[in-house]
Amino acid sequence: MSLPVPSFHSNSPPVRTEVPRAHWSASAALAQGPVVLDQILEHARQHLALRLQGLPEPWPGCVLVFSVAHANELATVFPIKAHTFKSAWREGSIRVRQWAWARRLDSAALRIDWAEEVLVYPAGHQLSANDVEQLRRSNSAIADLGCEHTLLLQQALLAPAADLPAWAGAILAGHAARESWLVLRMRGIFLDPYSTAPIHLPRNPLAPLQGTTAPAGMDMQLHHAGQAAFVGLIAQQMPAGHWPQSSTLAEHLQIQYSLLQLLRTGPAPRNASTFAPLVSALARASNYAANAVPQDAQEQAWALLVLSLSTTVLEHNAAAQPPVAAALHKLAQHTEQALASTPPQSPAPSQHSPTALALLQRLALRAYASSSACTTRASSASALPHLDWPENWLHLLAQPFVNAHRHSPPWLSCALVEACQDPATRNSASPLCPLERKRTLEQLDALHQHFAWPETAMYMQQRQQMHMLFTTAPWPPVAEQSQPGLAQQALWLNQASACVALLHGLAPTAPAPNAARNSDTAHTASPAAPMPWSGQSMASLMAGQWHLPQGMSVPAALTGLSVTRQSHSQGAAVLVRHTGDALGVPAAVAASLQPSALIQVTGHPIPPDLPVLEVAGLHEALQRLAGHARQRVQGQVIGVTGCTGKTSTLRMLAQCLFGSSSAQQDAIVQHAPALQMLHWSETAPWLLAELPWQSAPEQLQMLAPDILVVTNLPPAPTGDAGPPLASQIEQALQELMSAMRPGSLLILNACLLPPETLQALAARAHIRLSTFGPQPGATVYECGWENSGHLHIQLQPCANTDTSSSAPVMRVELQANGHHMALNAQAALAALQAMQLPLATHASALRHWSPLPGAGQSEYLPGNRVMLDHSNTSELLAAHAAFAQLLSHAPDPSQRLIVLGGIKACAEQTGSLVEAQMLLAPLLQSTPARRILLYGQAMADLAQQLHGLHQVSWYQDLNQLIDSLLRTLQPHDTVLLFGRAIVNLNLVAVAIRELAA
Numbered sequence: 001m002s003l004p005v006p007s008f009h010s011n012s013p014p015v016r017t018e019v020p021r022a023h024w025s026a027s028a029a030l031a032q033g034p035v036v037l038d039q040i041l042e043h044a045r046q047h048l049a050l051r052l053q054g055l056p057e058p059w060p061g062c063v064l065v066f067s068v069a070h071a072n073e074l075a076t077v078f079p080i081k082a083h084t085f086k087s088a089w090r091e092g093s094i095r096v097r098q099w100a101w102a103r104r105l106d107s108a109a110l111r112i113d114w115a116e117e118v119l120v121y122p123a124g125h126q127l128s129a130n131d132v133e134q135l136r137r138s139n140s141a142i143a144d145l146g147c148e149h150t151l152l153l154q155q156a157l158l159a160p161a162a163d164l165p166a167w168a169g170a171i172l173a174g175h176a177a178r179e180s181w182l183v184l185r186m187r188g189i190f191l192d193p194y195s196t197a198p199i200h201l202p203r204n205p206l207a208p209l210q211g212t213t214a215p216a217g218m219d220m221q222l223h224h225a226g227q228a229a230f231v232g233l234i235a236q237q238m239p240a241g242h243w244p245q246s247s248t249l250a251e252h253l254q255i256q257y258s259l260l261q262l263l264r265t266g267p268a269p270r271n272a273s274t275f276a277p278l279v280s281a282l283a284r285a286s287n288y289a290a291n292a293v294p295q296d297a298q299e300q301a302w303a304l305l306v307l308s309l310s311t312t313v314l315e316h317n318a319a320a321q322p323p324v325a326a327a328l329h330k331l332a333q334h335t336e337q338a339l340a341s342t343p344p345q346s347p348a349p350s351q352h353s354p355t356a357l358a359l360l361q362r363l364a365l366r367a368y369a370s371s372s373a374c375t376t377r378a379s380s381a382s383a384l385p386h387l388d389w390p391e392n393w394l395h396l397l398a399q400p401f402v403n404a405h406r407h408s409p410p411w412l413s414c415a416l417v418e419a420c421q422d423p424a425t426r427n428s429a430s431p432l433c434p435l436e437r438k439r440t441l442e443q444l445d446a447l448h449q450h451f452a453w454p455e456t457a458m459y460m461q462q463r464q465q466m467h468m469l470f471t472t473a474p475w476p477p478v479a480e481q482s483q484p485g486l487a488q489q490a491l492w493l494n495q496a497s498a499c500v501a502l503l504h505g506l507a508p509t510a511p512a513p514n515a516a517r518n519s520d521t522a523h524t525a526s527p528a529a530p531m532p533w534s535g536q537s538m539a540s541l542m543a544g545q546w547h548l549p550q551g552m553s554v555p556a557a558l559t560g561l562s563v564t565r566q567s568h569s570q571g572a573a574v575l576v577r578h579t580g581d582a583l584g585v586p587a588a589v590a591a592s593l594q595p596s597a598l599i600q601v602t603g604h605p606i607p608p609d610l611p612v613l614e615v616a617g618l619h620e621a622l623q624r625l626a627g628h629a630r631q632r633v634q635g636q637v638i639g640v641t642g643c644t645g646k647t648s649t650l651r652m653l654a655q656c657l658f659g660s661s662s663a664q665q666d667a668i669v670q671h672a673p674a675l676q677m678l679h680w681s682e683t684a685p686w687l688l689a690e691l692p693w694q695s696a697p698e699q700l701q702m703l704a705p706d707i708l709v710v711t712n713l714p715p716a717p718t719g720d721a722g723p724p725l726a727s728q729i730e731q732a733l734q735e736l737m738s739a740m741r742p743g744s745l746l747i748l749n750a751c752l753l754p755p756e757t758l759q760a761l762a763a764r765a766h767i768r769l770s771t772f773g774p775q776p777g778a779t780v781y782e783c784g785w786e787n788s789g790h791l792h793i794q795l796q797p798c799a800n801t802d803t804s805s806s807a808p809v810m811r812v813e814l815q816a817n818g819h820h821m822a823l824n825a826q827a828a829l830a831a832l833q834a835m836q837l838p839l840a841t842h843a844s845a846l847r848h849w850s851p852l853p854g855a856g857q858s859e860y861l862p863g864n865r866v867m868l869d870h871s872n873t874s875e876l877l878a879a880h881a882a883f884a885q886l887l888s889h890a891p892d893p894s895q896r897l898i899v900l901g902g903i904k905a906c907a908e909q910t911g912s913l914v915e916a917q918m919l920l921a922p923l924l925q926s927t928p929a930r931r932i933l934l935y936g937q938a939m940a941d942l943a944q945q946l947h948g949l950h951q952v953s954w955y956q957d958l959n960q961l962i963d964s965l966l967r968t969l970q971p972h973d974t975v976l977l978f979g980r981a982i983v984n985l986n987l988v989a990v991a992i993r994e995l996a997a
Helices: 026-032 039-050 085-102 128-139 155-157 167-174 218-236 250-264 273-290 297-316 325-340 356-369 391-403 412-421 435-447 485-504 535-542 585-593 618-632 646-660 664-667 673-677 691-703 724-738 756-765 819-834 838-848 876-889 913-926 936-947 958-968 986-996
Strands: 007-010 062-069 076-082 111-119 140-144 150-152 181-191 199-200 546-547 575-576 597-601 612-615 636-641 686-690 705-708 745-749 770-775 781-784 789-793 809-813 857-861 865-870 896-900 931-937 952-955 974-978
Touching: 039 085, 039 111, 039 181, 039 986, 062 150, 062 181, 076 085, 076 150, 085 111, 085 958, 085 986, 128 155, 140 155, 140 167, 140 485, 150 155, 150 673, 155 273, 155 781, 155 789, 181 857, 199 691, 250 273, 250 297, 250 412, 273 297, 297 325, 297 356, 297 876, 356 391, 391 412, 391 485, 412 485, 412 664, 435 913, 535 546, 535 612, 535 618, 535 936, 546 838, 575 585, 575 986, 585 597, 585 686, 585 819, 618 673, 618 691, 636 691, 646 686, 646 745, 646 838, 646 865, 664 952, 673 691, 673 958, 691 724, 705 724, 724 745, 724 756, 724 809, 756 770, 781 819, 789 819, 789 952, 809 838, 819 838, 857 986, 865 876, 865 986, 931 936, 936 952
Parallel strands: 575 597, 597 612, 636 686, 636 705, 705 745, 745 770, 770 781, 865 974, 896 931, 896 974, 931 952
Antiparallel strands: 007 111, 062 076, 062 111, 111 181, 140 150, 140 181, 181 199, 546 612, 781 789, 789 809, 857 865
16 A cells, blocks of 8 residues: 655664463353453553553643443444553543443453554545455554544544544545544554453454465454353343344254353363353253254254254253253254164165265264264164265365355254264374365355454444454344354354364364363352242242243243342343342333343332232342251352451352352352352352351341351450450350350351450350451461461461460461451461361462452552542441541541542431431541542532541542542552442542552
8 A cells, every 4th residue: 555655753673573362261261251351441541551662742641542342342442641550540441430330340351552653644645445344454543633533444444424523524535625633543452351462453364365275363353253152142031042143943953052161161260160051051952953843954053053052061960951852852863863864875886975065964873873962873873774874974064155156045054064073983084185275265164254253343333243243244234134144154153164274174072071170279169050949839838929921931040140230140140130129120220131031029020021929028039948958069168257257258269169259159259148148059069158247147047058157257355354345245245155056156257356256255156266467366366467468377276275386387478458357367267277278278269369449458558658548338337347447547647538439328227328427427537647638429418527627528520529538648658449339439449559650
């Protein structure tokens, strides 16, 4: 491309090669949860800080374009120009976080592009279509001379012409520009929520079609497309097992085969929790296909093949088998009869040369003979008649596939993949002839046009992204579609897989069904899938009544009960929240989760499309259901309660036992104990639950834990006769112990009460006792603690053992700093010791654990600054703990800065959010600080009440608050951030970290 360019400016660093991206797995995402936006932004900032260079004069020093998207929404784009990277990053990252906060999102896909070269085009210059395409492939942007308006070409070319600015639309349409304009050569990175490995942009383009191999990078792109299809296939499946846009059995089988391939060849670790949604979806699809009626011999053979393979895969994954054996036997009989009556296409001296359909029938019968549903199979599949396999099978399947191009039968691609995977046939495959390879490459190249990289797909309209993130095909309105969208997507995936199988001679080998994780926590097991409930038993236990749409029956199996979108698992019933209800998913979005059933309180309209269980008393119904769940579990139940530190201790235990704590599990523990219990598994060896301290005695009757951990309560004063605080603690613990099951174990901080008092209380309640902390005699005795994360403990068999004995000292490394986190770790280690697990092995997992953002972790920043980030808490009790932490870290009031975002309204104390903030006044008046910054309209009355304190400032604009705070932040300062009832103060925390960095 030759373009008149009067001036050219570049500060480009040396050319860099693309960093290989870690494999992304949608199934692993469901198990482990997406990476939070803070981590994504921090990863991006580190990469940009190393790579970005300022633009030369007279251009702005830095031009950044932030693109952020969630799910299949159209990306929101923030072009930023500034004199320095630091200021550009601050403005862009704040906008991204505000975008996420407004949508209540914790994660999103993020793309950041930056300008490295500037090309100036004079007024009157026109771009040709070839010029535009070459600029797009080079990852460029267009801008006005002042860079006030910057537009990525990838974004512009996918946007409707009406949505483009007038100046940009004219340039891209090939018209002469009235003023001079710029082309910015961009580089960028893309991070999705399921991988922290950034993709460097632009990617290396796919190699041209040369020789006899597939284009470089095609396998990875098909892998990404398949993983994106995973989400679409699961989300859109109906409870009966079909998909709304699969109007025929052939289309259903096409989609089910894609689902089957994703389960068989997915790279994610194979465990029940990770693949439970996919396995359940495959079982429902098989049940639906078994009840359908094939139209001809092709559909009979295809249904037999897909159902037989699905049965085998479900058996390998220890899943409940749908009742398809009778349908499979009938299909096998029809297929065998059809195969026996197939006339020869061309005679040969020793055998017939079968048609492609006959080969499909052979494949189907071989798959049936190898499945558990076959009751007549002998020692091998060859025992059935008509299963001989011709030597030229590859040509017999490949010729109609490549010659008919896109008009080949949809089952043909599935037959090709299966034939290449079958050990009995792949070794006998003769190579494709050069013409067949050439046509296969051409077909693969044509199919490639239907896939796009995720960093491009984020700029597509939702109608274009319709079912899979990576499609670029223009989607007409549903009424105009000649073929349903989801079936078409599945067809493309299957055809592309067949092309790759042909070019490589056989399909990629699938991993073992239960491959273990390769990590230093491989000794642990992931939590199993939630326990299933039959619809009848759930209705009986909850004293409810089913309302069923016409033609539907009571659900046979429900995988738990979901009350939020974050904790929802595929196949679960969803609790619907109507106006006035305290729990559940809003009625307007409940159906979007594709639940197996809905549960709602009596008296509301009944949705017509799903089974609905109506219950009269929701609280009592959940309690009864949870009590039955407790009776079904066989593993040890560990409960954690206390005023602070519950969630951190529970997540530490999950890290040690399961290797991680997923986002879904973190969402589950936010529920009441009864709802947590409904997500338990009958097969899990350990079951964890968090109990609020205020209602712990009541909840213990239902939970009946084997081990109960009490974390951090206020310590009792020393002396024989303590003030009322000590007696209150004793009374609270006595009430707690009396509610525990006799013989169970209580773990608590040894500093709460004197050892003899604790022992007397435990003996009176007939429970066992274990303690932790730096007090002599503790079962897990803290010998030493270094703020760098090194914890030294000594284990004793009981609480009154002399610590001067020769018990070995164990060193535990913690990533979390702060002594309160060390105490939480000791509580978790005491629980592991009580469970008789090897501490040396399990405690090593704590060096990989980090607390949730905003949970009160002390962060030590450059310049001797300390940040106490409580931005994820909004309880009044937690505010008292946070202010006590501030006093311990900053004895000098002149080094204290307080930023408040509000507390929640408490029904027992006040009825409104504004009145709730007034409860903070005594804390602020008794805690002098150099500056107190209040944010939000709800804090205005509190600021007015504190007008006598000159250090109090109130802000209605968060950016102004951040700028004011950063201007006055000095070395040796300690900043307390507290509250998220009004705003997410995490934005302030990130700004402080970036200033320090």
